[in-house]
Amino acid sequence: MAEEVARVRPAELERLTVAEAADRYVELVRARTSTGALSSSTAEVYARDVATLVALAGERAVLDDLTGEDVDAILLAFARKPDGRRAGGADGGGQSASSQARFRRSISALFKHATLAGWVQVNPMTASTVTAKQRGGLRPERRALTREQAQGLIGAARALQEVPEEGKRRDQRMELRDAVIVLLLATVGPRVSELVRANVEDFFTNDGVRYWRIFGKGGRTRDVPLPDDVAAVLQAYLARGRAAVQDKALLLSWRGRRLARGDVQGVIDRVLRRVDPERRRSVTPHGLRHTTATHLLADAVDMDAVRRVLGHSDLSTLGRYRDDLPGELEVAMRAHPLLRGKPDA
Known part of the structure; x- marks a missing residue:
């Protein structure tokens, strides 16, 4: 047509x-x-x-x-x-x-x-x-991880810093890189294309806060502050986990080439194998983007702030990245803002 x-x-x-x-x-x-x-x-x-x-x-x-x-x-x-x-x-x-x-x-x-x-x-x-x-x-399955599942994945990623050498050469060790990938996806929620396009120079510090300048869709950029724990793992990766090559890419294969978007799912699956089976559920990079949006919004973070973190131009788009959480309505009503404190006399 x-x-x-x-x-x-x-x-x-x-x-x-x-x-x-x-x-x-x-x-x-x-x-x-x-x-x-x-x-x-x-x-x-x-x-x-x-x-x-x-x-x-x-x-x-x-x-x-x-x-x-x-x-x-x-x-x-x-x-x-x-x-x-x-x-x-x-x-x-x-x-x-x-x-x-x-x-x-x-x-x-x-x-x-x-x-x-x-x-x-x-x-x-x-x-x-x-x-x-x-x-x-995929109809019956949630895309966002529950809080327990997400914390299990994040915990497994953090633990990669302490993984023993296992006889590998330094240039073949990818544990810190894998930790950075999972932590950025689960806490910042970038698009996988934004993640693999990231360069070392896109991360900067301002007034003691580590930022990631993300180059998103439509030529738009956004500066997203990283949680302290994520910034610490990123610094460890840059200091001793990233191969010393001329390529400016943040994420490199063990051969020193920019990581492809198709490789990211393999990294997630590898980290997931370290999660307790009771807290483990398979998830895609896009599912981790849903996870970020779902839990930030469920924790009453300002909607416009979440929009800016995810890189959307319109608040209405957030609805596509928001999954319902079990027991969420019950928690919200128990902590109703109009019923806090003592009633007026």
């Missing part, structure tokens, strides 16, 4: 919001019905799917800022949506496999057109990793 519209990308990128791009695209799709190139019923299916994309992505989000990870989150969110046409769908049965495949085709067509029209620099669908099987299979 999209390939028949614009075949030459404009010299300058047009940074449209998701809602603006959707309106333009749907208008184009409906116009094709007048030529007989598309049936009106098919056009309305596309329009409905694009409207769902806007609702899940956030209408004020910039289309070019969406990454493959964002697309994965959108596909998973759609898979979880109740399908009222199916038996039990109103009770959270989720979308059928055919509906999920249709939705993916619809948004793929939009992004293909957006790439040709110059609304996005890179088609994020090419970086999407969620398969049809995962879209169905």
Whole structure:
């Protein structure tokens, strides 16, 4: 569908919001019905799917800022949506496999057109990793770790500083690097692309506080202060754990090359094996981003501060990174702010 519209990308990128791009695209799709190139019923299916994309992505989000990870989150969110046409769908049965495949085709067509029209620099669908099987299979599972699971993972990462030498050469020892990776993901919640792009020079100290200057989507940067414990492990890694090579990358393989984003999951899995089985649950780098957002927000941290830590331009986007915690509502009501202290006479 999209390939028949614009075949030459404009010299300058047009940074449209998701809602603006959707309106333009749907208008184009409906116009094709007048030529007989598309049936009106098919056009309305596309329009409905694009409207769902806007609702899940956030209408004020910039289309070019969406990454493959964002697309994965959108596909998973759609898979979880109740399908009222199916038996039990109103009770959270989720979308059928055919509906999920249709939705993916619809948004793929939009992004293909957006790439040709110059609304996005890179088609994020090419970086999407969620398969049809995962879209169905991941519905019941939480993406964020519970507090106990997250603390177990963080504890295992901290303990890597004390791991014995095990006969390895210094340039083959990756324990401190692995600790830095897990601690940054679990406490700061960067996108995995932001993590592997990080350079040593991006970390600086100001007034006694260690900061990470993160280069995020859309050319935006944010300076995020690191927790003291994380800053200490980072310093130990820079002092004695990172290979002395000219490459400016923060995270290096044992061969001295910049770590690839695909290597990060292996690091997490390696650290997870050190966690007590009762507190262990598999998690992806994006799941650790959800973990950061979930627990910062659950601890009543200012929403705008969390938005700035995660690098979002809009508060509404936080909803996609927020998982419910067991017993959270009960705790919130027990500590109700209007019932603290003595009542007025």
